Amino acid sequence: MNMASVRILFLFFIIIRARSVGKSFVKVECKTGNVGQYGQQSMLDCVVKPAEEIKEPKILVVIWRKKGSEDALLVFYKGETTLQLGYKFAESSWNDRNMNISLLITNTTMVDSGDYKCSVFTDSGDDEKTETSLRVTAKYNKPTIRSIPENITRREDVTLSCSSVGGYPEGQLRWFDEHNKEWTASSEMEAELTNDGLFKLSSKLSLLKNSISSKYTCVVFNSSGGKEDEVTLEIPGTTTSEGQEREKGSDQSSKIVASVVVIGLLIVGLLLALLIHRWWSQRGHVVV
Structure with missing residues (x-):
């Protein structure tokens, strides 16, 4: 019909x-x-x-x-x-x-x-x-994250960009560092309605060169506040990692110094033993 x-x-x-x-x-x-x-x-x-x-x-x-x-x-x-x-x-x-x-x-x-x-x-x-x-x-897809510049150093400021698509209703992207401290208030987020009626979420987080943490996590939440997925970016050469390298180097130096001291004490002990042995030998020869 x-x-x-x-x-x-x-x-x-x-x-x-x-x-x-x-x-x-x-x-x-x-x-x-x-x-x-x-x-x-x-x-x-x-x-x-x-x-x-x-x-x-x-x-x-x-x-x-x-x-x-x-x-x-x-x-x-x-x-x-x-x-x-x-x-x-x-x-x-x-x-x-x-x-x-x-x-x-x-x-x-x-x-x-x-x-x-x-x-x-x-x-x-x-x-x-x-x-x-x-x-x-609709559930949001796993977020993607990238940095500008791509190779991060402590000599310049950095902008992190995070995006997630395919969700509905409008959700939110939030930022956290390695200590789970939230940085969302320092970011800017946009929500775009695509041709298929779903949302694309984009967020940018600006970081100063002297205050960059070792890693940042971008988390996508749905309209009800439920966590759906996340992505983490680990940043090499940050203050935390450099401090760990310095501590590691310090430990190695301490081990080397300790080894040198032990060896030196052994050498000094051997020399003293030889001197004492020679002294006793000479004394015994005179007495005879």
Whole structure:
């Protein structure tokens, strides 16, 4: 069935139902808010609830729409299901006796975020005012970090740049040094909305040549403040590493000096022993 005929079908059932008198014995219950992950499957959870006195109700029509769009996403009518690419019943073996009419989105994108409406007609009544919504989120990729200049020395200032893409909603990049001290307040961050509806986060941290730590970590957080991933840059030739080198050199010098002292004491001991031996030898010769 052509999607353009859905509105005619919908009006037809409204007219037919308007002529009937009596209580509707079915109600569609949907989960109010649904959360989907970008690039994954998402489900809009809806179930038809018949009254207790209704035994084995039969579904005649199901129509799923996204608010703001004229075309239906899925239509079930006269035993046939017509659907747009990327949408289907959540249960693959669905039939007109199955009261689970949940809609499955097979590859969620940012376009799928929004409000949806589900209309259901059965042989025991109908419900055409049920609405639900989908909020789409996306996890940020692992950040990348680089420095300007690329080869860092203590003779010039340094700028560190960090970026992370593919996330939604807008998150944050934060900076930490090797002591876990935060430097975010000294950085500048930008959030750019890309063509696919996702955010690209960029942050720059400027460092003075005489106050560079041994390493810096850039951490990406989501909109709820949850940590998603991080990257660390270790900087050679910084004050900390030079101090460690000096300590190492000092230890080696101390070991060398200690060895020289020991050797010198041994030599002095040997000379004293020889002198004493000669003195005793000469004394013994005179006595004889």
